[in-house]
Amino acid sequence: MAKTIPLLLMGCGGVGRQLLQHIVSCRSLHAKQGVHLRVVGAGDSKSLVVTSDLFSGELNDNFLSEVCRVKSDGSSLSTINGSGEWQVFSHLESQKKVLDISALLGKSTGLALVDCSASSETIGVLKQAVAIGCCIVLANKKPLTSSMEDFDKLVAHPRRIRHESTVGAGLPVIVSLNRIISSGDPVYRIIGSLSGTLGYVMSEVEDGKPLSQVVRAAKSLGYTEPDPRDDLSGMDVARKALILSRLLGRRINLDDIKIESLYPEEMGPNVMSVDDFLGSGLLLLDKNIQERVAKASSNNNVLRYVCVVEGSRYEVGIQELPKSSALGRLRGSDNVLEIYTRCYSEQPLVIQGAGAGNDTTAAGVLADILDIQDLFP
Amino acid sequence: MAKTIPLLLMGCGGVGRQLLQHIVSCRSLHAKQGVHLRVVGAGDSKSLVVTSDLFSGELNDNFLSEVCRVKSDGSSLSTINGSGEWQVFSHLESQKKVLDISALLGKSTGLALVDCSASSETIGVLKQAVAIGCCIVLANKKPLTSSMEDFDKLVAHPRRIRHESTVGAGLPVIVSLNRIISSGDPVYRIIGSLSGTLGYVMSEVEDGKPLSQVVRAAKSLGYTEPDPRDDLSGMDVARKALILSRLLGRRINLDDIKIESLYPEEMGPNVMSVDDFLGSGLLLLDKNIQERVAKASSNNNVLRYVCVVEGSRYEVGIQELPKSSALGRLRGSDNVLEIYTRCYSEQPLVIQGAGAGNDTTAAGVLADILDIQDLFP
Incomplete structure (x- = not known):
C-alpha cells in the first residue's frame, strides 16, 4: 500500500507552481516508489484553496493543473471559485485555516507544510506548525534568516525540517553539509x-x-x-x-x-x-x-x-x-x-x-518532501 | 529521550574499524542530536562478538576501542575472550547468529546491519535480514554488483538500504542521485x-x-x-x-x-x-x-x-x-x-x-546510519 504524504503549499509563484507541475508529472514514478503526495491545499498571497475532505481528500491533478494555469497567467488563486470539492479562503482567513489544518493533520496523518513563498509572513505559521508536530519544507530563505529565536523554533525537531532549495537551488548543498555534520567531520x-x-x-x-x-x-x-x-x-x-x-x-x-x-x-x-x-x-x-x-x-x-x-x-x-x-x-x-x-x-x-531556476529549485523541494516520508504513518 | 539505533557491524578492517572509532568519538554530538548508536555486535572474517543482552545491552565504548586496537594490530576478533557482557562466536556459527539477531531485533527495536567487509559472503545474510525487516548500510560493493536477483532482494525496501560509501567513498554521490531520481529529473x-x-x-x-x-x-x-x-x-x-x-x-x-x-x-x-x-x-x-x-x-x-x-x-x-x-x-x-x-x-x-580513504569512507557509512533513524521506534 502506498504511503501518503499530505502537504499544503504556501506560495504558488514560479517555484511553487513548478512544484505542483512536478508532483503531477511524477505520479506514476512515485506510485512505483510506493508514495503518494496528497495536496490538501495551496495558497498564494491573496488566497488559500483547500480540499473539502481534509482527512482523505485532495486537490486532484486536474485542479492542480488549473492552479498552475491561473498562476502562470499572472492571476491570483482568489479568481478560483469554491465548489463541493474545495473551499477558497481569503488572505485574512488563510493563516488561521493553515493552522487549523496543521493542528488537525499534524497529530493524525501528519502534514508537510511547504513554503515556496519569498515572504516573512509565513514564519509565524511555520513555527506553530512545527510545535504542533508537522514537517516543514522550505525554499523560502526568510524564515531561517530571521531571529535566532525563530530559527531555534523552526529547527526544534531537526528531522522534521528540510530546506535544500534555500541555498544553491536544487544542488545537494544542505544534504551534503548535514551528512558531514552528522558524521562528526568538523x-x-x-x-x-x-x-x-x-x-x-x-x-x-x-x-x-x-x-x-x-x-x-x-x-x-x-x-x-x-x-x-x-x-x-x-x-x-x-x-x-x-x-x-x-x-x-x-x-x-x-x-x-x-x-x-x-x-x-x-x-x-x-x-x-x-x-x-x-x-x-x-x-x-x-x-x-x-x-x-x-x-x-x-x-x-x-x-x-x-x-x-x-x-x-x-x-x-x-x-x-x-x-x-x-x-x-x-x-x-x-x-x-x-x-x-x-x-x-x-x-x-x-x-x-x-543554482537557480524554477525547475531545479522545485526539484529540490520535491526531493525534500520525498525524503521525509518515513515520518508519515 | 534519545532514539536508539541498534547496529551490527560486519567487517572490522580499515573502514569498519574507523567506523567504530567515529561512533565512539561522536557520542556527545549524537546525544545532542537525540540519537544513540547501540552497537550490539561486530564481526570480522574469523569471529563475531555480540553483547549478551541483545535487547538493551551494547558493546561499550571501552570494548569498541579494544576491538579497534586488536584490529589495528592485525589480529582477529577471535583473540578476544568472552565475558559476562559479551559472547564470541566462531566463523562457522556467526552467519546463523547474525540471522538470529536480525530476526530478534528486526521486528522489535529494529536493526541496522552494516557491511564494511569486501566480501561476497555477506550477501545471503543481508538478503535475509532485509526480508525480515532490518535496515542495511553498505560500504561493500559486492552485494550490489552480484546478480540482478540479489540486487532486487537487497533494494526491495528502498528506504531501508543506504550505500553512499560504495561509490566515491563519502562523497555525496548516491544521495544526490537518489534525490534527482525521486524528483523525476531524468x-x-x-x-x-x-x-x-x-x-x-x-x-x-x-x-x-x-x-x-x-x-x-x-x-x-x-x-x-x-x-x-x-x-x-x-x-x-x-x-x-x-x-x-x-x-x-x-x-x-x-x-x-x-x-x-x-x-x-x-x-x-x-x-x-x-x-x-x-x-x-x-x-x-x-x-x-x-x-x-x-x-x-x-x-x-x-x-x-x-x-x-x-x-x-x-x-x-x-x-x-x-x-x-x-x-x-x-x-x-x-x-x-x-x-x-x-x-x-x-x-x-x-x-x-x-573518493578514497578509511576516514572518509567510514564517515559516509556513519552519515548513512544516522539517515535511517526515522525507521527506528
Missing part, C-alpha cells in the same frame, strides 16, 4: 559562489566587459531581479551564508555578516530609481571594477563574489581567487561550493551546477 | 573518474612520466592495492558503474559493462607474478600510453580513466576529454562525477573531492 571552511546573477556578472567583467554593460545584459536575459540592485547588494547571498553558518551551529544574525554591496548607498533604491541606476549610476562603477579586475589578473587571479564562513569570519563580497581553483574556473551562472573539513582538508568537497 | 548521462588510484595515474602520465614509474610510485605511496593490477583492471570502477546504472533502473550485470584493462591478459595475475609485472611487464606498456597521451594533447585533450553511463552505453576505460572540463582539470587522487539531467543539461551537476 567543517573548517566554506567558500562559495551562491548567486547565479553575480557569478555571471563576475565572469563577464573578467572578460573585459564594463560592469554597466554586463548588468544591463543580465537584466535583459532575465538573470536579475526586476531591480538588479536586489542582486548587487549581496543580501541574497548573505542570507545563504547565514543559513550555512547557522547549520554549522553558529548563533549569529544577518548583521554579523560583513556584506560588500556592488553599489554605494547613494545609488540605493531609496535614493535613485531603477532607470537612473541602470542609465547613469552603473556607469560610475565601471572604472573601479575594471581596475580591480586588472589588478587581480596581474596576480594570475580572478574576482569572484563569494560567501566565506570560516571560524568567526562571515563575509560576503568580492575576493581575488586563483584562476585555477574551482571558484576561479567558474563560468556563467553556475553555483559552486567548496567545503573544507577533516576528511576534505587539502582538496575541498566541491559541489557545482545550476 | 538522468541523461553520468561520467566520472571514480578511482583515486587511476585518477592519480592518469594525471601523472599526463605530465610526461612513464606509466611504469607512476604505477610503482603509486604503489609505494599506498595508493594501490597490494597487486596494482586490481586497480589497473578497471573492475573496481566497473562495479561502481554497475551500482550507478542499477540505481537508474538499468537491469544489467557486470558483464554488460565494457571494461578496458590497462594491462593485457598475458600479464594477468594468473600468468605473471606481481614482481614480474612491476619489474618488466609494466615497462612494455609505457610506449602505448605515452603515444596516446601525446595524441590527446595535440587535440588539447587529456586522457582520463572514466566510467560512462548513457542510454544503453556502459563503459569503463580511458577517454580523451577536453582539458577544460571538470574531468580534464582533475588532478591527483580526487574523484569527480558529472551528472547530466533535464535540470543540469548544459552544465552538469558536479561532485568532486576525496
Whole structure:
C-alpha cells in the first residue's frame, strides 16, 4: 500500500507552481516508489484553496493543473471559485485555516507544510506548525534568516525540517553539509559562489566587459531581479551564508555578516530609481571594477563574489581567487561550493551546477518532501 | 529521550574499524542530536562478538576501542575472550547468529546491519535480514554488483538500504542521485573518474612520466592495492558503474559493462607474478600510453580513466576529454562525477573531492546510519 504524504503549499509563484507541475508529472514514478503526495491545499498571497475532505481528500491533478494555469497567467488563486470539492479562503482567513489544518493533520496523518513563498509572513505559521508536530519544507530563505529565536523554533525537531532549495537551488548543498555534520567531520571552511546573477556578472567583467554593460545584459536575459540592485547588494547571498553558518551551529544574525554591496548607498533604491541606476549610476562603477579586475589578473587571479564562513569570519563580497581553483574556473551562472573539513582538508568537497531556476529549485523541494516520508504513518 | 539505533557491524578492517572509532568519538554530538548508536555486535572474517543482552545491552565504548586496537594490530576478533557482557562466536556459527539477531531485533527495536567487509559472503545474510525487516548500510560493493536477483532482494525496501560509501567513498554521490531520481529529473548521462588510484595515474602520465614509474610510485605511496593490477583492471570502477546504472533502473550485470584493462591478459595475475609485472611487464606498456597521451594533447585533450553511463552505453576505460572540463582539470587522487539531467543539461551537476580513504569512507557509512533513524521506534 502506498504511503501518503499530505502537504499544503504556501506560495504558488514560479517555484511553487513548478512544484505542483512536478508532483503531477511524477505520479506514476512515485506510485512505483510506493508514495503518494496528497495536496490538501495551496495558497498564494491573496488566497488559500483547500480540499473539502481534509482527512482523505485532495486537490486532484486536474485542479492542480488549473492552479498552475491561473498562476502562470499572472492571476491570483482568489479568481478560483469554491465548489463541493474545495473551499477558497481569503488572505485574512488563510493563516488561521493553515493552522487549523496543521493542528488537525499534524497529530493524525501528519502534514508537510511547504513554503515556496519569498515572504516573512509565513514564519509565524511555520513555527506553530512545527510545535504542533508537522514537517516543514522550505525554499523560502526568510524564515531561517530571521531571529535566532525563530530559527531555534523552526529547527526544534531537526528531522522534521528540510530546506535544500534555500541555498544553491536544487544542488545537494544542505544534504551534503548535514551528512558531514552528522558524521562528526568538523567543517573548517566554506567558500562559495551562491548567486547565479553575480557569478555571471563576475565572469563577464573578467572578460573585459564594463560592469554597466554586463548588468544591463543580465537584466535583459532575465538573470536579475526586476531591480538588479536586489542582486548587487549581496543580501541574497548573505542570507545563504547565514543559513550555512547557522547549520554549522553558529548563533549569529544577518548583521554579523560583513556584506560588500556592488553599489554605494547613494545609488540605493531609496535614493535613485531603477532607470537612473541602470542609465547613469552603473556607469560610475565601471572604472573601479575594471581596475580591480586588472589588478587581480596581474596576480594570475580572478574576482569572484563569494560567501566565506570560516571560524568567526562571515563575509560576503568580492575576493581575488586563483584562476585555477574551482571558484576561479567558474563560468556563467553556475553555483559552486567548496567545503573544507577533516576528511576534505587539502582538496575541498566541491559541489557545482545550476543554482537557480524554477525547475531545479522545485526539484529540490520535491526531493525534500520525498525524503521525509518515513515520518508519515 | 534519545532514539536508539541498534547496529551490527560486519567487517572490522580499515573502514569498519574507523567506523567504530567515529561512533565512539561522536557520542556527545549524537546525544545532542537525540540519537544513540547501540552497537550490539561486530564481526570480522574469523569471529563475531555480540553483547549478551541483545535487547538493551551494547558493546561499550571501552570494548569498541579494544576491538579497534586488536584490529589495528592485525589480529582477529577471535583473540578476544568472552565475558559476562559479551559472547564470541566462531566463523562457522556467526552467519546463523547474525540471522538470529536480525530476526530478534528486526521486528522489535529494529536493526541496522552494516557491511564494511569486501566480501561476497555477506550477501545471503543481508538478503535475509532485509526480508525480515532490518535496515542495511553498505560500504561493500559486492552485494550490489552480484546478480540482478540479489540486487532486487537487497533494494526491495528502498528506504531501508543506504550505500553512499560504495561509490566515491563519502562523497555525496548516491544521495544526490537518489534525490534527482525521486524528483523525476531524468538522468541523461553520468561520467566520472571514480578511482583515486587511476585518477592519480592518469594525471601523472599526463605530465610526461612513464606509466611504469607512476604505477610503482603509486604503489609505494599506498595508493594501490597490494597487486596494482586490481586497480589497473578497471573492475573496481566497473562495479561502481554497475551500482550507478542499477540505481537508474538499468537491469544489467557486470558483464554488460565494457571494461578496458590497462594491462593485457598475458600479464594477468594468473600468468605473471606481481614482481614480474612491476619489474618488466609494466615497462612494455609505457610506449602505448605515452603515444596516446601525446595524441590527446595535440587535440588539447587529456586522457582520463572514466566510467560512462548513457542510454544503453556502459563503459569503463580511458577517454580523451577536453582539458577544460571538470574531468580534464582533475588532478591527483580526487574523484569527480558529472551528472547530466533535464535540470543540469548544459552544465552538469558536479561532485568532486576525496573518493578514497578509511576516514572518509567510514564517515559516509556513519552519515548513512544516522539517515535511517526515522525507521527506528
